[in-house]
Amino acid sequence: MTGTRHAQVVVIGGGQSGLAAGYHLRRLGLDFIILDAQPEPGGAWQHAWDSLRLFSPAAFSSLPGRPMPVQTGQAYPDAAHVVGYLTEYERRYDLPVHRPVRVTGVHRDGGLLRVETDSSIWRAESVISATGTWWRPFLPAVPGREDFRGRQLHTAEYRGSRDFVDQRVVVVGGGNSGAQIAADLAYDTELTWVTQRPPRFLPDDIDGRALFDVATARRRALDEGRTDTGGVASLGDIVAVPPVREARDAGLLKASPMFATLDRDRVVWADGTRAAADAVIWCTGFRPALSHLAPLGLRGPRGRIATEGTRAVAEPRLHLLGYGDWTGPASATLIGVGRPARDAAGEVAALLDAGT
Structure with a gap:
Protein backbone atom coordinates (compact mmCIF):
# COMPACT_ATOMS: atom_id res chain seq x y z
CA MET A 1 0.00 0.00 0.00
CA ARG A 136 -25.84 -5.32 -2.69
CA PRO A 137 -28.65 -7.47 -4.17
CA PHE A 138 -31.51 -8.41 -1.87
CA LEU A 139 -32.83 -11.97 -1.61
CA PRO A 140 -36.03 -12.58 0.40
CA ALA A 141 -36.19 -15.23 3.11
CA VAL A 142 -38.56 -17.58 1.30
CA PRO A 143 -39.01 -20.99 2.97
CA GLY A 144 -37.21 -23.76 1.14
CA ARG A 145 -34.82 -21.51 -0.78
CA GLU A 146 -31.84 -23.51 0.52
CA ASP A 147 -33.50 -26.80 -0.53
CA PHE A 148 -34.07 -25.88 -4.18
CA ARG A 149 -31.75 -27.92 -6.42
CA GLY A 150 -32.16 -25.83 -9.55
CA ARG A 151 -30.33 -22.66 -10.46
CA GLN A 152 -31.00 -19.49 -8.46
CA LEU A 153 -29.75 -16.06 -9.45
CA HIS A 154 -30.52 -12.43 -8.82
CA THR A 155 -31.22 -9.65 -11.31
CA ALA A 156 -27.57 -8.62 -10.94
CA GLU A 157 -26.43 -12.01 -12.29
CA TYR A 158 -28.87 -12.34 -15.20
CA ARG A 159 -27.37 -11.86 -18.66
CA GLY A 160 -29.86 -13.13 -21.20
CA SER A 161 -32.49 -15.67 -22.27
CA ARG A 162 -29.87 -17.72 -24.17
CA ASP A 163 -28.88 -19.31 -20.84
CA PHE A 164 -32.39 -20.67 -20.24
CA VAL A 165 -33.74 -21.85 -23.61
CA ASP A 166 -36.43 -24.55 -23.18
CA GLN A 167 -36.10 -24.44 -19.40
CA ARG A 168 -38.83 -23.92 -16.80
CA VAL A 169 -38.02 -20.54 -15.32
CA VAL A 170 -39.70 -18.70 -12.44
CA VAL A 171 -39.19 -14.94 -12.36
CA VAL A 172 -39.98 -13.31 -9.01
CA GLY A 173 -40.74 -9.59 -8.86
CA GLY A 174 -43.31 -7.12 -10.11
CA GLY A 175 -41.07 -4.11 -10.74
CA ASN A 176 -39.31 -2.97 -13.87
CA SER A 177 -36.52 -5.54 -13.66
CA GLY A 178 -38.96 -8.40 -13.14
CA ALA A 179 -41.13 -7.30 -16.07
CA GLN A 180 -38.19 -6.75 -18.43
CA ILE A 181 -36.55 -10.07 -17.59
CA ALA A 182 -39.88 -11.91 -17.80
CA ALA A 183 -40.47 -10.33 -21.22
CA ASP A 184 -36.98 -11.37 -22.31
CA LEU A 185 -37.64 -14.99 -21.30
CA ALA A 186 -41.25 -15.22 -22.48
CA TYR A 187 -40.45 -16.48 -25.98
CA ASP A 188 -37.83 -19.18 -25.34
CA THR A 189 -38.73 -20.67 -21.95
CA GLU A 190 -41.63 -22.11 -20.01
CA LEU A 191 -42.10 -18.95 -17.97
CA THR A 192 -43.82 -18.47 -14.64
CA TRP A 193 -43.89 -14.84 -13.52
CA VAL A 194 -44.87 -14.28 -9.89
CA THR A 195 -45.53 -10.98 -8.14
CA GLN A 196 -46.59 -9.92 -4.65
CA ARG A 197 -49.55 -8.06 -6.13
CA PRO A 198 -51.02 -7.85 -9.63
CA PRO A 199 -48.54 -6.03 -11.88
CA ARG A 200 -49.30 -2.35 -12.41
CA PHE A 201 -48.19 -1.13 -15.82
CA LEU A 202 -47.89 2.60 -16.24
CA PRO A 203 -49.69 4.13 -19.21
CA ASP A 204 -47.74 3.51 -22.39
CA ASP A 205 -46.98 7.21 -22.83
CA ILE A 206 -45.30 7.50 -19.40
CA ASP A 207 -41.54 7.21 -19.33
CA GLY A 208 -38.63 8.21 -17.12
CA ARG A 209 -38.93 11.95 -17.75
CA ALA A 210 -42.50 11.99 -16.46
CA LEU A 211 -41.49 9.84 -13.49
CA PHE A 212 -38.72 12.28 -12.64
CA ASP A 213 -41.20 15.17 -12.71
CA VAL A 214 -43.61 13.26 -10.47
CA ALA A 215 -40.88 12.35 -7.98
CA THR A 216 -39.68 15.96 -7.87
CA ALA A 217 -43.21 17.25 -7.28
CA ARG A 218 -43.66 14.79 -4.41
CA ARG A 219 -40.42 15.85 -2.74
CA ARG A 220 -41.39 19.52 -3.08
CA ALA A 221 -44.79 18.82 -1.52
CA LEU A 222 -43.25 16.98 1.43
CA ASP A 223 -40.65 19.69 1.97
CA GLU A 224 -43.39 22.32 2.05
CA GLY A 225 -45.57 20.35 4.47
CA ARG A 226 -48.28 19.63 1.93
CA THR A 227 -50.15 16.34 1.43
CA ASP A 228 -48.07 13.43 0.16
CA THR A 229 -48.94 12.94 -3.51
CA GLY A 230 -47.76 9.33 -3.47
CA GLY A 231 -45.17 10.07 -6.12
CA VAL A 232 -44.28 7.49 -8.73
CA ALA A 233 -45.88 4.68 -6.72
CA SER A 234 -49.28 6.29 -7.25
CA LEU A 235 -48.97 5.79 -11.02
CA GLY A 236 -47.83 2.18 -11.19
CA ASP A 237 -44.75 -0.01 -10.93
CA ILE A 238 -43.72 -0.93 -14.48
CA VAL A 239 -42.67 1.34 -17.33
CA ALA A 240 -43.96 -0.21 -20.57
CA VAL A 241 -40.74 -0.01 -22.60
CA PRO A 242 -41.18 -1.58 -26.06
CA PRO A 243 -40.05 -5.17 -25.22
CA VAL A 244 -42.36 -5.25 -22.18
CA ARG A 245 -45.23 -3.76 -24.15
CA GLU A 246 -44.81 -6.29 -26.95
CA ALA A 247 -44.75 -9.29 -24.61
CA ARG A 248 -47.69 -7.93 -22.61
CA ASP A 249 -49.79 -7.26 -25.72
CA ALA A 250 -48.98 -10.74 -27.01
CA GLY A 251 -50.43 -12.19 -23.82
CA LEU A 252 -47.08 -13.54 -22.62
CA LEU A 253 -46.84 -11.53 -19.39
CA LYS A 254 -49.45 -13.10 -17.14
CA ALA A 255 -48.46 -12.91 -13.50
CA SER A 256 -49.29 -15.40 -10.78
CA PRO A 257 -49.42 -14.59 -7.04
CA MET A 258 -46.28 -15.11 -5.01
CA PHE A 259 -45.69 -18.75 -4.08
CA ALA A 260 -45.35 -19.85 -0.44
CA THR A 261 -42.34 -22.17 -0.52
CA LEU A 262 -39.64 -23.68 -2.68
CA ASP A 263 -39.15 -27.44 -2.92
CA ARG A 264 -36.27 -29.39 -4.44
CA ASP A 265 -37.43 -28.86 -8.01
CA ARG A 266 -40.56 -26.70 -7.87
CA VAL A 267 -42.37 -23.77 -6.35
CA VAL A 268 -45.44 -24.38 -4.19
CA TRP A 269 -48.36 -22.05 -3.51
CA ALA A 270 -50.32 -21.93 -0.26
CA ASP A 271 -53.24 -23.86 -1.79
CA GLY A 272 -50.93 -26.73 -2.79
CA THR A 273 -50.60 -25.77 -6.44
CA ARG A 274 -47.13 -26.58 -7.78
CA ALA A 275 -45.01 -25.60 -10.75
CA ALA A 276 -41.83 -27.39 -11.76
CA ALA A 277 -38.79 -25.14 -12.06
CA ASP A 278 -35.29 -25.47 -13.42
CA ALA A 279 -34.34 -21.95 -12.37
CA VAL A 280 -35.59 -19.11 -10.18
CA ILE A 281 -34.58 -15.52 -10.96
CA TRP A 282 -35.02 -13.17 -8.02
CA CYS A 283 -35.86 -9.67 -9.28
CA THR A 284 -36.30 -8.51 -5.72
CA GLY A 285 -34.33 -5.32 -5.59
Whole structure:
Protein backbone atom coordinates (compact mmCIF):
# COMPACT_ATOMS: atom_id res chain seq x y z
CA MET A 1 0.00 0.00 0.00
CA THR A 2 1.29 3.44 -0.90
CA GLY A 3 1.44 6.37 1.52
CA THR A 4 -1.25 8.82 2.52
CA ARG A 5 -2.49 11.30 -0.06
CA HIS A 6 -4.65 14.39 0.23
CA ALA A 7 -7.57 15.85 -1.73
CA GLN A 8 -10.19 18.41 -0.79
CA VAL A 9 -12.93 15.99 -1.82
CA VAL A 10 -12.95 12.23 -2.34
CA VAL A 11 -15.83 10.82 -4.39
CA ILE A 12 -16.39 7.11 -3.83
CA GLY A 13 -17.87 5.45 -6.91
CA GLY A 14 -17.26 6.14 -10.58
CA GLY A 15 -20.70 5.36 -12.01
CA GLN A 16 -23.30 7.89 -13.10
CA SER A 17 -23.64 9.54 -9.66
CA GLY A 18 -19.90 9.86 -9.11
CA LEU A 19 -19.41 11.34 -12.57
CA ALA A 20 -22.24 13.84 -12.05
CA ALA A 21 -20.63 14.88 -8.77
CA GLY A 22 -17.27 15.21 -10.52
CA TYR A 23 -18.77 17.44 -13.20
CA HIS A 24 -20.07 19.91 -10.63
CA LEU A 25 -16.95 19.76 -8.46
CA ARG A 26 -14.86 20.54 -11.53
CA ARG A 27 -17.07 23.53 -12.38
CA LEU A 28 -16.55 24.87 -8.85
CA GLY A 29 -12.79 24.54 -9.16
CA LEU A 30 -12.36 22.10 -6.28
CA ASP A 31 -9.52 19.63 -5.85
CA PHE A 32 -11.09 16.16 -5.98
CA ILE A 33 -10.55 12.57 -7.00
CA ILE A 34 -12.99 9.78 -7.85
CA LEU A 35 -12.25 6.27 -6.58
CA ASP A 36 -13.93 3.50 -8.59
CA ALA A 37 -13.79 -0.19 -7.74
CA GLN A 38 -14.51 -1.26 -11.33
CA PRO A 39 -11.65 -1.86 -13.77
CA GLU A 40 -13.47 -0.10 -16.62
CA PRO A 41 -15.79 2.92 -16.96
CA GLY A 42 -19.55 2.49 -17.02
CA GLY A 43 -20.48 1.72 -13.42
CA ALA A 44 -23.14 -0.93 -12.87
CA TRP A 45 -24.38 -0.58 -16.44
CA GLN A 46 -21.53 -2.75 -17.71
CA HIS A 47 -22.94 -5.66 -15.68
CA ALA A 48 -26.58 -5.38 -16.81
CA TRP A 49 -28.41 -7.98 -18.89
CA ASP A 50 -28.22 -7.74 -22.66
CA SER A 51 -31.81 -6.68 -23.35
CA LEU A 52 -32.10 -4.05 -20.61
CA ARG A 53 -33.66 -0.82 -21.84
CA LEU A 54 -33.69 2.63 -20.24
CA PHE A 55 -37.07 3.96 -19.14
CA SER A 56 -36.60 7.13 -21.19
CA PRO A 57 -35.38 8.16 -24.64
CA ALA A 58 -31.77 9.32 -24.82
CA ALA A 59 -32.75 13.00 -24.74
CA PHE A 60 -34.17 12.49 -21.24
CA SER A 61 -31.41 10.23 -19.91
CA SER A 62 -28.49 12.62 -19.74
CA LEU A 63 -26.01 13.65 -17.09
CA PRO A 64 -25.36 17.38 -16.56
CA GLY A 65 -23.56 19.18 -19.36
CA ARG A 66 -23.62 16.46 -22.00
CA PRO A 67 -26.76 15.14 -23.78
CA MET A 68 -26.82 11.42 -24.37
CA PRO A 69 -26.61 10.69 -28.12
CA VAL A 70 -29.48 8.84 -29.74
CA GLN A 71 -28.85 5.13 -30.22
CA THR A 72 -29.47 4.16 -33.84
CA GLY A 73 -32.59 2.04 -34.17
CA GLN A 74 -33.51 2.22 -30.49
CA ALA A 75 -36.03 4.62 -29.00
CA TYR A 76 -34.93 3.52 -25.52
CA PRO A 77 -31.15 2.97 -25.30
CA ASP A 78 -29.69 -0.30 -24.05
CA ALA A 79 -27.09 -0.78 -21.32
CA ALA A 80 -24.15 -0.96 -23.73
CA HIS A 81 -25.07 2.45 -25.11
CA VAL A 82 -25.10 3.86 -21.58
CA VAL A 83 -21.64 2.40 -20.89
CA GLY A 84 -20.34 4.10 -24.01
CA TYR A 85 -21.94 7.38 -22.99
CA LEU A 86 -20.47 7.28 -19.47
CA THR A 87 -17.04 6.38 -20.85
CA GLU A 88 -17.12 9.35 -23.22
CA TYR A 89 -18.50 11.62 -20.49
CA GLU A 90 -15.61 10.78 -18.19
CA ARG A 91 -13.12 11.46 -20.97
CA ARG A 92 -14.81 14.65 -22.17
CA TYR A 93 -14.60 16.34 -18.78
CA ASP A 94 -11.21 14.80 -17.92
CA LEU A 95 -12.54 13.54 -14.61
CA PRO A 96 -9.80 12.23 -12.28
CA VAL A 97 -11.01 8.66 -11.83
CA HIS A 98 -8.67 6.20 -10.13
CA ARG A 99 -9.47 2.54 -10.84
CA PRO A 100 -9.65 -0.15 -9.86
CA VAL A 101 -9.60 1.11 -6.27
CA ARG A 102 -11.84 -0.48 -3.63
CA VAL A 103 -12.65 1.66 -0.60
CA THR A 104 -12.58 -0.41 2.58
CA GLY A 105 -13.56 2.23 5.14
CA VAL A 106 -14.13 5.91 5.86
CA HIS A 107 -12.96 7.11 9.28
CA ARG A 108 -12.93 10.37 11.21
CA ASP A 109 -9.38 11.64 11.47
CA GLY A 110 -9.33 14.85 13.46
CA GLY A 111 -10.72 17.60 11.29
CA LEU A 112 -10.56 15.39 8.19
CA LEU A 113 -12.03 12.15 6.89
CA ARG A 114 -9.64 9.28 6.20
CA VAL A 115 -10.57 7.10 3.22
CA GLU A 116 -8.83 3.73 3.36
CA THR A 117 -8.59 1.65 0.18
CA ASP A 118 -6.96 -1.54 -0.98
CA SER A 119 -4.08 0.47 -2.46
CA SER A 120 -3.71 3.76 -0.59
CA ILE A 121 -5.08 6.11 2.07
CA TRP A 122 -6.65 9.48 1.27
CA ARG A 123 -7.35 12.30 3.71
CA ALA A 124 -10.08 14.71 2.66
CA GLU A 125 -12.08 17.65 3.95
CA SER A 126 -15.23 16.11 2.49
CA VAL A 127 -16.42 12.79 1.05
CA ILE A 128 -19.22 12.11 -1.43
CA SER A 129 -20.36 8.49 -1.34
CA ALA A 130 -21.86 7.41 -4.67
CA THR A 131 -21.59 3.61 -4.60
CA GLY A 132 -25.24 2.95 -5.49
CA THR A 133 -27.09 -0.30 -4.80
CA TRP A 134 -26.16 -2.76 -7.56
CA TRP A 135 -23.43 -4.32 -5.46
CA ARG A 136 -25.84 -5.32 -2.69
CA PRO A 137 -28.65 -7.47 -4.17
CA PHE A 138 -31.51 -8.41 -1.87
CA LEU A 139 -32.83 -11.97 -1.61
CA PRO A 140 -36.03 -12.58 0.40
CA ALA A 141 -36.19 -15.23 3.11
CA VAL A 142 -38.56 -17.58 1.30
CA PRO A 143 -39.01 -20.99 2.97
CA GLY A 144 -37.21 -23.76 1.14
CA ARG A 145 -34.82 -21.51 -0.78
CA GLU A 146 -31.84 -23.51 0.52
CA ASP A 147 -33.50 -26.80 -0.53
CA PHE A 148 -34.07 -25.88 -4.18
CA ARG A 149 -31.75 -27.92 -6.42
CA GLY A 150 -32.16 -25.83 -9.55
CA ARG A 151 -30.33 -22.66 -10.46
CA GLN A 152 -31.00 -19.49 -8.46
CA LEU A 153 -29.75 -16.06 -9.45
CA HIS A 154 -30.52 -12.43 -8.82
CA THR A 155 -31.22 -9.65 -11.31
CA ALA A 156 -27.57 -8.62 -10.94
CA GLU A 157 -26.43 -12.01 -12.29
CA TYR A 158 -28.87 -12.34 -15.20
CA ARG A 159 -27.37 -11.86 -18.66
CA GLY A 160 -29.86 -13.13 -21.20
CA SER A 161 -32.49 -15.67 -22.27
CA ARG A 162 -29.87 -17.72 -24.17
CA ASP A 163 -28.88 -19.31 -20.84
CA PHE A 164 -32.39 -20.67 -20.24
CA VAL A 165 -33.74 -21.85 -23.61
CA ASP A 166 -36.43 -24.55 -23.18
CA GLN A 167 -36.10 -24.44 -19.40
CA ARG A 168 -38.83 -23.92 -16.80
CA VAL A 169 -38.02 -20.54 -15.32
CA VAL A 170 -39.70 -18.70 -12.44
CA VAL A 171 -39.19 -14.94 -12.36
CA VAL A 172 -39.98 -13.31 -9.01
CA GLY A 173 -40.74 -9.59 -8.86
CA GLY A 174 -43.31 -7.12 -10.11
CA GLY A 175 -41.07 -4.11 -10.74
CA ASN A 176 -39.31 -2.97 -13.87
CA SER A 177 -36.52 -5.54 -13.66
CA GLY A 178 -38.96 -8.40 -13.14
CA ALA A 179 -41.13 -7.30 -16.07
CA GLN A 180 -38.19 -6.75 -18.43
CA ILE A 181 -36.55 -10.07 -17.59
CA ALA A 182 -39.88 -11.91 -17.80
CA ALA A 183 -40.47 -10.33 -21.22
CA ASP A 184 -36.98 -11.37 -22.31
CA LEU A 185 -37.64 -14.99 -21.30
CA ALA A 186 -41.25 -15.22 -22.48
CA TYR A 187 -40.45 -16.48 -25.98
CA ASP A 188 -37.83 -19.18 -25.34
CA THR A 189 -38.73 -20.67 -21.95
CA GLU A 190 -41.63 -22.11 -20.01
CA LEU A 191 -42.10 -18.95 -17.97
CA THR A 192 -43.82 -18.47 -14.64
CA TRP A 193 -43.89 -14.84 -13.52
CA VAL A 194 -44.87 -14.28 -9.89
CA THR A 195 -45.53 -10.98 -8.14
CA GLN A 196 -46.59 -9.92 -4.65
CA ARG A 197 -49.55 -8.06 -6.13
CA PRO A 198 -51.02 -7.85 -9.63
CA PRO A 199 -48.54 -6.03 -11.88
CA ARG A 200 -49.30 -2.35 -12.41
CA PHE A 201 -48.19 -1.13 -15.82
CA LEU A 202 -47.89 2.60 -16.24
CA PRO A 203 -49.69 4.13 -19.21
CA ASP A 204 -47.74 3.51 -22.39
CA ASP A 205 -46.98 7.21 -22.83
CA ILE A 206 -45.30 7.50 -19.40
CA ASP A 207 -41.54 7.21 -19.33
CA GLY A 208 -38.63 8.21 -17.12
CA ARG A 209 -38.93 11.95 -17.75
CA ALA A 210 -42.50 11.99 -16.46
CA LEU A 211 -41.49 9.84 -13.49
CA PHE A 212 -38.72 12.28 -12.64
CA ASP A 213 -41.20 15.17 -12.71
CA VAL A 214 -43.61 13.26 -10.47
CA ALA A 215 -40.88 12.35 -7.98
CA THR A 216 -39.68 15.96 -7.87
CA ALA A 217 -43.21 17.25 -7.28
CA ARG A 218 -43.66 14.79 -4.41
CA ARG A 219 -40.42 15.85 -2.74
CA ARG A 220 -41.39 19.52 -3.08
CA ALA A 221 -44.79 18.82 -1.52
CA LEU A 222 -43.25 16.98 1.43
CA ASP A 223 -40.65 19.69 1.97
CA GLU A 224 -43.39 22.32 2.05
CA GLY A 225 -45.57 20.35 4.47
CA ARG A 226 -48.28 19.63 1.93
CA THR A 227 -50.15 16.34 1.43
CA ASP A 228 -48.07 13.43 0.16
CA THR A 229 -48.94 12.94 -3.51
CA GLY A 230 -47.76 9.33 -3.47
CA GLY A 231 -45.17 10.07 -6.12
CA VAL A 232 -44.28 7.49 -8.73
CA ALA A 233 -45.88 4.68 -6.72
CA SER A 234 -49.28 6.29 -7.25
CA LEU A 235 -48.97 5.79 -11.02
CA GLY A 236 -47.83 2.18 -11.19
CA ASP A 237 -44.75 -0.01 -10.93
CA ILE A 238 -43.72 -0.93 -14.48
CA VAL A 239 -42.67 1.34 -17.33
CA ALA A 240 -43.96 -0.21 -20.57
CA VAL A 241 -40.74 -0.01 -22.60
CA PRO A 242 -41.18 -1.58 -26.06
CA PRO A 243 -40.05 -5.17 -25.22
CA VAL A 244 -42.36 -5.25 -22.18
CA ARG A 245 -45.23 -3.76 -24.15
CA GLU A 246 -44.81 -6.29 -26.95
CA ALA A 247 -44.75 -9.29 -24.61
CA ARG A 248 -47.69 -7.93 -22.61
CA ASP A 249 -49.79 -7.26 -25.72
CA ALA A 250 -48.98 -10.74 -27.01
CA GLY A 251 -50.43 -12.19 -23.82
CA LEU A 252 -47.08 -13.54 -22.62
CA LEU A 253 -46.84 -11.53 -19.39
CA LYS A 254 -49.45 -13.10 -17.14
CA ALA A 255 -48.46 -12.91 -13.50
CA SER A 256 -49.29 -15.40 -10.78
CA PRO A 257 -49.42 -14.59 -7.04
CA MET A 258 -46.28 -15.11 -5.01
CA PHE A 259 -45.69 -18.75 -4.08
CA ALA A 260 -45.35 -19.85 -0.44
CA THR A 261 -42.34 -22.17 -0.52
CA LEU A 262 -39.64 -23.68 -2.68
CA ASP A 263 -39.15 -27.44 -2.92
CA ARG A 264 -36.27 -29.39 -4.44
CA ASP A 265 -37.43 -28.86 -8.01
CA ARG A 266 -40.56 -26.70 -7.87
CA VAL A 267 -42.37 -23.77 -6.35
CA VAL A 268 -45.44 -24.38 -4.19
CA TRP A 269 -48.36 -22.05 -3.51
CA ALA A 270 -50.32 -21.93 -0.26
CA ASP A 271 -53.24 -23.86 -1.79
CA GLY A 272 -50.93 -26.73 -2.79
CA THR A 273 -50.60 -25.77 -6.44
CA ARG A 274 -47.13 -26.58 -7.78
CA ALA A 275 -45.01 -25.60 -10.75
CA ALA A 276 -41.83 -27.39 -11.76
CA ALA A 277 -38.79 -25.14 -12.06
CA ASP A 278 -35.29 -25.47 -13.42
CA ALA A 279 -34.34 -21.95 -12.37
CA VAL A 280 -35.59 -19.11 -10.18
CA ILE A 281 -34.58 -15.52 -10.96
CA TRP A 282 -35.02 -13.17 -8.02
CA CYS A 283 -35.86 -9.67 -9.28
CA THR A 284 -36.30 -8.51 -5.72
CA GLY A 285 -34.33 -5.32 -5.59
CA PHE A 286 -31.21 -4.00 -3.94
CA ARG A 287 -30.09 -2.30 -0.76
CA PRO A 288 -27.70 0.68 -0.44
CA ALA A 289 -24.04 -0.39 -0.62
CA LEU A 290 -22.80 1.47 2.45
CA SER A 291 -20.46 -0.95 4.23
CA HIS A 292 -17.49 1.37 3.61
CA LEU A 293 -19.20 3.98 5.82
CA ALA A 294 -19.68 1.61 8.79
CA PRO A 295 -16.71 3.06 10.78
CA LEU A 296 -18.61 6.38 11.00
CA GLY A 297 -21.47 4.74 12.91
CA LEU A 298 -24.20 6.63 11.06
CA ARG A 299 -26.64 3.96 9.92
CA GLY A 300 -30.15 4.02 11.31
CA PRO A 301 -33.44 2.19 10.57
CA ARG A 302 -33.52 0.09 7.38
CA GLY A 303 -29.79 0.58 7.02
CA ARG A 304 -30.10 4.16 5.88
CA ILE A 305 -28.11 7.16 7.02
CA ALA A 306 -30.19 10.15 8.07
CA THR A 307 -29.74 12.95 5.55
CA GLU A 308 -30.85 16.50 4.87
CA GLY A 309 -30.83 16.57 1.10
CA THR A 310 -27.63 14.68 0.36
CA ARG A 311 -25.75 15.71 3.53
CA ALA A 312 -25.44 13.25 6.40
CA VAL A 313 -27.12 14.81 9.43
CA ALA A 314 -24.58 13.51 11.94
CA GLU A 315 -21.51 14.03 9.73
CA PRO A 316 -21.71 17.24 7.65
CA ARG A 317 -18.48 16.39 5.82
CA LEU A 318 -20.23 13.42 4.20
CA HIS A 319 -22.73 13.50 1.33
CA LEU A 320 -24.64 10.53 -0.08
CA LEU A 321 -25.61 10.64 -3.73
CA GLY A 322 -27.69 8.41 -5.96
CA TYR A 323 -29.18 5.91 -3.52
CA GLY A 324 -32.83 6.73 -4.20
CA ASP A 325 -35.38 9.35 -3.27
CA TRP A 326 -33.99 9.69 0.26
CA THR A 327 -30.88 11.29 -1.25
CA GLY A 328 -32.73 13.37 -3.86
CA PRO A 329 -35.82 12.88 -6.03
CA ALA A 330 -35.10 10.15 -8.62
CA SER A 331 -31.40 10.44 -7.73
CA ALA A 332 -30.75 6.81 -8.70
CA THR A 333 -31.51 7.66 -12.34
CA LEU A 334 -29.40 9.29 -15.03
CA ILE A 335 -31.73 12.24 -15.46
CA GLY A 336 -32.43 12.61 -11.76
CA VAL A 337 -28.91 12.62 -10.31
CA GLY A 338 -27.82 15.94 -11.83
CA ARG A 339 -29.73 18.21 -9.44
CA PRO A 340 -28.71 16.52 -6.16
CA ALA A 341 -25.12 16.27 -7.48
CA ARG A 342 -25.13 20.03 -8.07
CA ASP A 343 -26.55 20.64 -4.59
CA ALA A 344 -24.01 18.32 -2.95
CA ALA A 345 -21.09 19.97 -4.72
CA GLY A 346 -22.38 23.40 -3.74
CA GLU A 347 -22.69 22.44 -0.08
CA VAL A 348 -19.21 20.91 -0.13
CA ALA A 349 -17.80 24.12 -1.58
CA ALA A 350 -19.55 26.17 1.09
CA LEU A 351 -18.18 23.91 3.84
CA LEU A 352 -14.66 24.21 2.49
CA ASP A 353 -14.97 27.99 2.22
CA ALA A 354 -16.16 28.19 5.83
CA GLY A 355 -13.16 26.18 6.96
CA THR A 356 -10.54 28.39 5.31
